[in-house]
Amino acid sequence: MAASSISSGALVTLQELNPSSPIFKQGASFRVTGKLQEYNLEAAIAVIVDGNVSLKIDTQHLNINLRSGSIYQFIGELHIEPNNEAIIKARVGRNVDGLDINLYHQSLQLLRKFEAEQINSRTS
Amino acid sequence: MEVALYNIDVKILSLQFPLCFPSPKDPSSFSCKGTFLSRAEIVGFLVTHDVKHRRSLRFTIDDRTRCIPPVSCSTSSPLLTSPCATHQVFDRLPQWRKTCFSDSVGCQGAGRITVFRGIIQNIVSDVVSGTDPDAQVLHWLDL
Secondary structure (H helix, E strand, O other): EEEEEOOOOOOHHHHHOOOOEEEEOOEEEEHHHEEEEEEEEOOEEEEEOOOOOEEEEEEEOOOOOOOOOOEEEEEEEEEEEOOOOOEEEEEEEEOOOOOOHHHHHHHHHHHHHHHHHHHHHOOO | OOOOEEEEEEEEEEHHHHHEOOOOOOOOOOOEEEEEEEEEEEEEEEEEEEOOOOEEEEEEEEOOOOEEEEEEEEEOOOOOOEEEEOOOOHHHHHHHHHHHHOOOEEEEEEEEEEEEOEEEEEEEEEEEEEEOOOOOHHHHHHH
């Protein structure tokens, strides 16, 4: 079957997006979730946080209203700066205020387990 | 043991689409790891949409495992429950697209599984572009 040409955003937590992680690759597509901490209107750079980890999001291609303190989800490509700092160049984003973060993290673990089973059954 | 779930919107991930194969006995149904199904429900981020010759609206949903190849609804498949969708959707398309299909929204689509030129797609008859942030989590838990 032919696949779609658009890369899906692998769902990761901000904690998992660190330079020592194997998924930390230039141009990789990710979906990230976090609370908007600050937003630079001129540069269109947002900073989201999850726990004690923060991540920069380039929102220049988005057309959404960003509110500090709200929770947002973004899909985009990882751009690694020369100083090894990560920035997600977002192509879509949405407000997910009201998202049950604990349930989200727990269901993500279950989903990964389910996917691993699916992949194993495909290869076996 | 084979399980038949015809005419039921079965919640699936796009990751499972490649596991679906047309049934040799019934071309309208698909076999997915021993389960026969004809309809599927998918939930994710709406990432693209476009209109083909004012006849069909095609959109792509990213449910994090894959971007589901064209999900489409045509004028012959009325959109049923979307609050702003009507049978005359194409007459009011600009406004409808603006309210229902701005990219960057969560989207839930349910409909018939089909194959077109080797690509499995979902002809949706029911679209909800939702604001419920937990919709996808609940979808995962129901898999």
